[in-house]
Amino acid sequence: MIEVSHLRKTFRVAKRNAGFSQALKALFHREYExxxxxxxxxxxxxxxxxxxxxxxxxxxxSSTIKVLSGILTPDSGECLVDGQVPWKDRVNHVRQIxxxxxxxxxxxxxxPVIDSFELLKEIYAVPEDLYRKxxxxxxxxxxxxxxxxxxxxQLSLGxxxxxEMAASLLHSPRILFLDEPTIGLDAxxxxxVRDFIKQLNREHKTTVILTTHDMQDIExxxxxxLLIGKGxxxxxxxxxxxxxxxxxxxxxxIDETLAQLYKQYEI
Amino acid sequence: xxxxxxxxxxxxxxxxxxxxxxxxxxxxxxxWGGMLILAYRAFYRADPNAFPMxxxxxxxxVWLQQAFLMLFQPWGFEYDILEAISSGSVAYELCRxxxxxxxxxxxTVATRAxxxxxxxWPVLILGALLPAPYGISAPSCVQQLLWAxxxxxxxxxxxxxxxxxxxxxTFYTVNSTGVRTISACLTDFLQGSVIPxxxxxxGIRQVLELLPFAATLNAPLRIYSGDIAGITxxxxxxxxxxxxxxxxxxxxxxxxxxxxxxxxQGG
Numbered sequence: 001m002i003e004v005s006h007l008r009k010t011f012r013v014a015k016r017n018a019g020f021s022q023a024l025k026a027l028f029h030r031e032y033e034x035x036x037x038x039x040x041x042x043x044x045x046x047x048x049x050x051x052x053x054x055x056x057x058x059x060x061x062s063s064t065i066k067v068l069s070g071i072l073t074p075d076s077g078e079c080l081v082d083g084q085v086p087w088k089d090r091v092n093h094v095r096q097i098x099x100x101x102x103x104x105x106x107x108x109x110x111x112p113v114i115d116s117f118e119l120l121k122e123i124y125a126v127p128e129d130l131y132r133k134x135x136x137x138x139x140x141x142x143x144x145x146x147x148x149x150x151x152x153x154q155l156s157l158g159x160x161x162x163x164e165m166a167a168s169l170l171h172s173p174r175i176l177f178l179d180e181p182t183i184g185l186d187a188x189x190x191x192x193v194r195d196f197i198k199q200l201n202r203e204h205k206t207t208v209i210l211t212t213h214d215m216q217d218i219e220x221x222x223x224x225x226l227l228i229g230k231g232x233x234x235x236x237x238x239x240x241x242x243x244x245x246x247x248x249x250x251x252x253x254i255d256e257t258l259a260q261l262y263k264q265y266e267i
Numbered sequence: 268x269x270x271x272x273x274x275x276x277x278x279x280x281x282x283x284x285x286x287x288x289x290x291x292x293x294x295x296x297x298x299w300g301g302m303l304i305l306a307y308r309a310f311y312r313a314d315p316n317a318f319p320m321x322x323x324x325x326x327x328x329v330w331l332q333q334a335f336l337m338l339f340q341p342w343g344f345e346y347d348i349l350e351a352i353s354s355g356s357v358a359y360e361l362c363r364x365x366x367x368x369x370x371x372x373x374x375t376v377a378t379r380a381x382x383x384x385x386x387x388w389p390v391l392i393l394g395a396l397l398p399a400p401y402g403i404s405a406p407s408c409v410q411q412l413l414w415a416x417x418x419x420x421x422x423x424x425x426x427x428x429x430x431x432x433x434x435x436x437t438f439y440t441v442n443s444t445g446v447r448t449i450s451a452c453l454t455d456f457l458q459g460s461v462i463p464x465x466x467x468x469x470g471i472r473q474v475l476e477l478l479p480f481a482a483t484l485n486a487p488l489r490i491y492s493g494d495i496a497g498i499t500x501x502x503x504x505x506x507x508x509x510x511x512x513x514x515x516x517x518x519x520x521x522x523x524x525x526x527x528x529x530x531x532q533g534g
Contacts, residue, residue, distance in 0.1 A: 071361040073527060090526070095364040106359040109347075110281055122273035123363050123370075 039231030052222030102180035158189030229267030341454030
């Protein structure tokens with residue numbers, strides 16, 4: 001379903017020291033540092049798999065998701081999602097995928113949620129009966145019936161996130177990318193979102209790739225974990241493999257185990 | 268086409284939501300229009316022969332300008348789009364299976380058209396009821412009215428195409444304030460919003476009439492009042508088509524380039 005090999009992406013970041021004289025210097029001469037966000041990333045994911053993509057901040061998780069969803073063109077490397085190169089034919093590619101960026105919103109701020117849904121229906125050209133079916137299913141699973149008629153700006157974060165999920169699934173995508181879907185959510189909302197993702201994967205065989213810093217998300221959802229650091233894939237296995245790879249004693253909780261592992265890999 | 272029309276539906280319902288804003292806007296337009304007409308009256312009293320348009324034609328110009336303010340206004344950017352580009356929420360826009368240019372063009376046109384449709388009637392009706400020479404004069408024939416309508420639609424499209432250049436420039440500048448302000452101020456003056464173009468000194472006027480800015484507000488209003496007629500009318504409308512083509516082509520070029528190099532910053 002997803003084949004990625006030797007993906008590379010380098011960003012140039014302007015750097016300077018503190019102070020006025022340095023600022024003045026930077027006016028004429030900029031120093032750039034090259035950041036290798038992706039430094040030869042390769043993996044493959046089969047249909048219907050649910051994969052957790054973890055790593056410290058700045059490891060390259062979001063960059064990978066952006067490449068896979070066709071909005072970032074890598075410097076080199078190959079990538080096939082469902083037989084297509086994402087950045088070559090963006091418009092056709094994005095029809096097959098759904099994306100949730102946990103820190104951004106795709107709903108129109110001022111109008112009731114349902115208006116945003118109707119607009120997405122038109123943009124994706126979802127047939128009326130499929131839309132009705134998906135909407136009623138999502139409304140039931142995510143408990144949206146009370147929220148649909150509320151303007152987005154008046155929703156709480158947890159409520160909004162449930163609506164964002166639904167918005168990304170109205171066109172029945174075969175692949176779902178979730179970029180930190182549980183960030184900032186309370187316990188109840190987190191559980192609701194997790195249950196929903198599990199059910200979606202089980203019933204529709206949707207391939208799910210999920211980035212998160214919340215290891216409980218991974219414990220609850222992902223049978224397979226990809227660990228990325230400094231732009232490279234460092235580990236590809238189960239949660240158990242992560243526990244084994246960490247040199248610390250086994251009694252610690254998963255967060256400590258992971259922190260130990262980050263230290264070991266010096267990432 | 269249907270997906271683009273759905274932006275109109277959404278915009279209409281949003282426009283209807285802000286009743287106080289619409290009312291305040293109307294009051295401003297009446298006050299501003301009235302003030303301009305009084306100022307012009309003082310000038311015309313000094314020497315009516317010194318002006319290129321009759322007082323009646325100038326009054327008509329002022330009221331039509333107020334009625335269709337939203338249609339051609341140089342400040343009529345979609346601030347959501349600018350904000351989305353700066354903040355990175357544009358990631359979602361890029362995940363939609365439509366051309367970004369077409370989608371944003373439709374949004375801009377929808378905002379302009381729906382706002383105008385909701386607001387123009389009171390000014391038009393009151394303007395028509397005002398006694399001559401202070402009100403809107405009737406067009407001399409139906410043909411003239413139809414030409415003005417065609418030219419008005421073209422003018423709105425040209426205005427929107429200018430906005431599109433500003434949106435895509437934001438992909439390069441990150442903050443849109445500079446380009447936006449320059450574009451709006453230039454357009455404001457050069458399209459004949461501050462003073463009608465016939466009032467400009469000879470030599471400068473002929474050049475300004477060839478620029479794309481004159482293809483927005485200037486053309487339809489002067490066609491309506493009969494100031495532009497005959498062979499000049501044909502030339503003006505052809506020029507509008509020409510600028511629309513050039514601006515859309517330039518915007519699409521900018522879009523293609525921006526899509527290739529876009530980096531959505533942040534996690």
